[in-house]
Amino acid sequence: xxxxxxDQLYRSVIMDHYKNPRNKGVxxxxxxxxxxxxxxCGDVIHLTLKVEDGIVQDAKFEGEGCSxxxxxxxxxxxxxKNKDVDTAVKYAHVFSxxxxxxxxxxxxxxxxxxxxxxxxKFPARIKCATxxxxxxxxxxxxxxxxx
Amino acid sequence: xxxxxxxxxFPILDQEINGHPLVYLDSxxxxxxxxxxxxxxxxxxxxxxxxxxxxxHTLGNRATDHYEGAREKVRKFINAKSTQEVIFxxxxxxxxxxxxQSYGRANIEEGDEIVITHMEHHSNIIPWxxxxxxxxxxLKYVILEEDGTLSLDKVRQAVTxxxxxxSIMYVSNVLGTMNPIKEITEIAHAHGAVMVVDGAxxxxxxxxxxxxxxCDFLAFSGHKMCGPTGIGVLYGKKELLNEMEPVEFGGEMIxxxxxxxxxxxxxxxxxxxxxxxxxxxxGLGAAIxxxxxxxxxxxxxxxxxxxxxxxxxxxxxxxxxxxxxRDPDKRAGIVTFNLDNVHPHxxxxxxxxxxxxxxxxxxxxxxxxxWLQCSSTARASFYVYNTEEDVDRLVEGLRIAKEYFQ
Numbered sequence: 230x231x232x233x234x235x236d237q238l239y240r241s242v243i244m245d246h247y248k249n250p251r252n253k254g255v256x257x258x259x260x261x262x263x264x265x266x267x268x269x270c271g272d273v274i275h276l277t278l279k280v281e282d283g284i285v286q287d288a289k290f291e292g293e294g295c296s297x298x299x300x301x302x303x304x305x306x307x308x309x310k311n312k313d314v315d316t317a318v319k320y321a322h323v324f325s326x327x328x329x330x331x332x333x334x335x336x337x338x339x340x341x342x343x344x345x346x347x348x349x350k351f352p353a354r355i356k357c358a359t360x361x362x363x364x365x366x367x368x369x370x371x372x373x374x375x376x
Numbered sequence: 377x378x379x380x381x382x383x384x385x386f387p388i389l390d391q392e393i394n395g396h397p398l399v400y401l402d403s404x405x406x407x408x409x410x411x412x413x414x415x416x417x418x419x420x421x422x423x424x425x426x427x428x429x430x431x432x433h434t435l436g437n438r439a440t441d442h443y444e445g446a447r448e449k450v451r452k453f454i455n456a457k458s459t460q461e462v463i464f465x466x467x468x469x470x471x472x473x474x475x476x477q478s479y480g481r482a483n484i485e486e487g488d489e490i491v492i493t494h495m496e497h498h499s500n501i502i503p504w505x506x507x508x509x510x511x512x513x514x515l516k517y518v519i520l521e522e523d524g525t526l527s528l529d530k531v532r533q534a535v536t537x538x539x540x541x542x543s544i545m546y547v548s549n550v551l552g553t554m555n556p557i558k559e560i561t562e563i564a565h566a567h568g569a570v571m572v573v574d575g576a577x578x579x580x581x582x583x584x585x586x587x588x589x590x591c592d593f594l595a596f597s598g599h600k601m602c603g604p605t606g607i608g609v610l611y612g613k614k615e616l617l618n619e620m621e622p623v624e625f626g627g628e629m630i631x632x633x634x635x636x637x638x639x640x641x642x643x644x645x646x647x648x649x650x651x652x653x654x655x656x657x658x659g660l661g662a663a664i665x666x667x668x669x670x671x672x673x674x675x676x677x678x679x680x681x682x683x684x685x686x687x688x689x690x691x692x693x694x695x696x697x698x699x700x701x702r703d704p705d706k707r708a709g710i711v712t713f714n715l716d717n718v719h720p721h722x723x724x725x726x727x728x729x730x731x732x733x734x735x736x737x738x739x740x741x742x743x744x745x746x747w748l749q750c751s752s753t754a755r756a757s758f759y760v761y762n763t764e765e766d767v768d769r770l771v772e773g774l775r776i777a778k779e780y781f782q
Contacts, residue, residue, distance in 0.1 A: 234394070235729050235780070239722075244781075270721060271738040271745065271752040293751045295721035296781075357721060 237347035238354070239296065246300035246341065251307045254289045265364040267356055272298045276306075276364045285309045285317050285369075290361065297345070297354050302361035304341050309365060318371040321362045328355045378670065378678045383761045385410035385666070396731025399766045404549050404710055404757030405735050406599045407580060409663075413602055416662035417655050427651055429628065443654050446661030447644070450609055453664045454594065455585040460643035461617065463610040464657050468576040469499040471595030471610035472543070474647065475572055476503035478620040479593075479612075480541060486512035489539040491569070493518040493526060494747045495548045498740045500574040504543060514538075520747060524551040524700040531560050539569040546578035550739045550748075550755065551700030552683065552707030554582075558589050565590070570616065576600060580759065581679055581708050583672040586611055598656060602760075603663035607656030610647070617643050624649035667760075675760055679709030682758040686711050686767045693774060699748055709758035712739070715774060718781045720754040726777040732770055 261278035272294030279287040288306040292299060305324075309317040323337055330349040333339065348358045383389050386408045391398050400408060420442060426435035428443045447459045456462055465471045480503075484490070490504045494517050508515040518534045521527050526544075535542060542564040547554050561571040570592040578584060580601035586594055593616075598607040612620075622629055622640055629649040631639040640646035667675065684704035690696055695716035701707050715723055720736035727734055735755040738745045745751060756770055 235726065238725065239780070269737065271742070272721075273751065295719035297721070351725065354721065354725065 234350070238351055240344040240347065242341050242344035243296060243300040246303040247296040250290075250299060250303040252289045252303065252310070253291065255291060256287055256289045259287075259289075261368040263364045263368040265360060265367065267294075267298070267360050269356065270294075272357060272360055274298070274302055274361050274364050276302075276361065276368060278365070278368050280314065280369070283313050283315075285312055285314065288365075292361075294360070295354075295357050297348060298357040298360050301345060301358045304345070305361045305365055308340060308342065314369050314371075318366060318369055321366045321371070324362050325359065328359060377681055377764070378674060378760055380763055382670065383763075385412065386761050387411060387414075389761060393731040393733070394729050399732040399762075399769045401756040401758065401762065401766065401770060402733045402735050403580070403759035403762075404577060404600070404755065406605065407602050407759050408761065409604065409659075410602055410666050412666050413604065413659050413662045417604060417659045420655050420658045425654075428654055429645070439654060442658050442661075443652065446657040449661040449664045453584065453668070454579075454609075454611055455587050456611055457587065458614060461586075461611055461614050463612070463617075463644045463647045464653055465595075465608045465610050466606055466653065467597040467599070467608035468574060468595045469608075471593075471608055472499055472572070472574060473503045474610055474623050475543075475593050475595070475612070476507045477623050479570070479616065480504075480507040481510070482619075482621065484508075484511045484513050484540055487538065488513045489516050489536060490514070491516045491518060491531075491534050491539050491542045491544075491564075493544055494520050495524065495526075495551060495553065495741065495744050496543075496545055497549055497574065497576065498742070499576075500543055500545055501743065504541070513540075517743075518544075523702065524548070525553050525706065526555050526560075528556060528559050528563070531563055535563050535567050535569060537567050539564070539567050541572060542569050543572035543574065545574040545576070547575075547581065547708045547710075548700070548744075549577045549710065550712050550741050550744055550753070552710035552712070553701055554578075554706060554708055557591065561590050577708065577710070580667075580675075581672075582676045592616055598660040598663060601660075601663055602666055603660040604656050607653045607660045609660075614643065617647070620647075622646050622649060626650055628652065670760060676708075678760065679758050680704050680707075682762055682764070682767060683707055683709045683711055685764055686756065686758070686770070689767060689771045690774070693771070693778075695778070696774070699753060709762075710755065711757075712753045712755040714750060714753050715778060718777055720752045722781065723754050723774075723777050726780055727770070727773045730769070730773045730776060732773045734770075 256277040259277040263276045266273040274292035290302045424438040426439040428440040451459045564571040572593040573591045575596040579596035594611040599605040626649045699712045724736035
C-alpha cells in the first residue's frame with residue numbers, strides 16, 4: 230500500500246497529539262464556551278477559553294472525533310495559549326491557508342502545526358482539521374463569514 | 377452468489393483507486409450504474425429529447441411514450457394496481473415530504489400521533505417533526521430491541537387510536553435490519569392510521585409488492601437501485617392520492633387555469649408540477665429492466681450470502697464491533713461496524729488508500745447513533761457487483777488499519 234501518502238497524513242506528531250491530547254478537559258474558570266459540530270460526520274468539540282485583557286490565558290477542549298480533528302484541537306489550544314486575541318485569530322487564518330495548500334510565511338512559527346499540512350492533500354479530511362479552529366474563531370468573536 | 381460477469385456491465389468498476397483495483401462498498405449511499413442505464417439516458421438525449429405531454433410533433437410523442445413507459449415499469453416493479461398511483465419525484469426525501477405536506481397537513485390535528493422509530497433516516501424524521509410542531513401533534517418513537525430489530529409488541533404499544541400516521545423504513549440503512557412492514561401495516565390499519573414506508577434501502581434489494589404489504593404510501597429513490605440521481609417514486613393508494621392536494625403548483629399539473637381559480641389534472645400528473653424528470657425516469661426504467669433481468673430474489677439471496685460471509689470473516693477480528701442483527705437472514709447487504717481505537721474517518725481513509733470505498737459517519741441517522749451510543753460508525757454495503765473477493769479485500773484493509781493505528 231502507498232504508505233507514503235498515508236504517512237504524510239498521519240505524521241507521528243499528529244498521532245502523539247491524538248493519543249496524548251494537550252489541554253483536554255473543561256476550564257472551570259472560563260468566560261468563553263463554544264460547542265461546534267461537523268454535521269456531515271458527527272465530530273463534536275466543546276471548547277472553553279479564559280480571555281482576560283485581550284489575552285487567551287487558558288484553553289481546554291473536549292470532543293469526539295477522528296485523529297485529525299482531535300489532534301488539530303490539541304495543537305490549536307497549545308498554540309493560542311498566552312497569545313493575544315489578534316494573534317490567535319491570525320493563527321486561524323494561517324491554518325486555513327495551510328489547509329488550502331498555500332505557502333506559509335517562513336517567519337511564522339508553526340510548531341507542531343506543520344505536521345497537519347499533509348491534510349491539504351486529503352480534501353475529504355480538511356473539515357476534520359478545521360473544526361477546532363472555527364470554534365476558536367467563533368469564541369473570539371472573529372468568525373469569518375466567508376468560510 | 378451471482379455471476380461475476382455482472383461486473384462487466386459497470387464501467388466505473390474497471391479502474392484503480394490509489395494504485396489498487398476499486399472495491400466499491402458504498403452502495404447504500406448510492407449504487408453504481410450499469411451501461412444499460414447510462415446508454416438509455418444518453419440515447420434519450422441523443423435521439424428522443426422533447427418535452428412531454430404537449431408535443432404534437434414526433435419527438436414529443438416519443439419522449440412521452442418513454443416517460444410514461446417508465447411509469448408502467450415502476451408500476452409492475454412494485455405491483456401497484458395502476459400507473460395513477462405512481463408519482464415521479466426527485467427522490468425518497470421529496471416523496472416523504474409530499475406525504476407530510478399534503479396528506480399530513482390535511483389530516484393531522486392537535487393531539488394526534490405520528491409514530492416512527494429510532495432507526496429512521498433523517499428524511500423519515502424531520503418531515504414528521506415539522507408537521508408535528510406545526511399542528512401540535514405528538515411524534516412518538518418505537519424503541520428498538522437490543523439487536524437493532526423492531527418488536528411488533530412495542531409497535532402495538534406505540535400505535536393508538538390517536539395515531540394518524542405510522543412511517544417506518546423497510547430496511548435500515550445502518551443496521552441492515554429488515555422490518556416486518558406487512559405486520560406493522562396491519563397494526564396501523566387496525567387503529568385507522570395510514571402506513572408510510574420508506575423503501576429507499578428496500579427497492580434496490582428485494583421484491584416490493586405494495587398490494588401484498590397493503591401500505592398506503594411507499595417512497596424510494598432511483599439512484600440506490602442502479603438508476604440515476606434526481607429521480608424517485610412516491611406510490612400512494614389511489615383513493616388517498618385523489619383526496620390530496622398537490623404540493624407544487626404550476627405548469628404541467630393543471631387542467632383549466634382561470635385568473636383566480638384553477639383545476640388540477642388527474643392522477644398522477646397533478647403531483648408532477650413543472651417539466652418532469654424525463655431522462656431520470658427513463659434511466660430508472662432501464663435500471664428496473666436491468667434488476668429484473670437478474671431477478672430481485674437472486675439479488676436478495678446474493679446480498680444475504682455476502683453479508684453472511686462478511687460477518688463471519690469480520691467476527692473473527694479482535695476489537696471489531698458489528699452493529700445490528702447477528703442473523704444474516706434478518707439483514708440486507710449492509711454491515712456497520714467499528715474497530716477499537718480507530719475512528720471511522722481514519723479507517724475510511726486507510727481503506728481508501730487501499731482502493732476500498734466505505735462510508736464513515738452518522739449515516740444521516742443521528743438518533744440511531746445515539747441509541748448505539750457512538751458518534752459515528754463505518755459501513756460496508758454490498759450490491760449485485762460485489763464478490764467474496766471484495767469482502768476479503770475489506771478484511772485485509774481492516775487489518776492494515778488496525779496495525780497502522782496500533
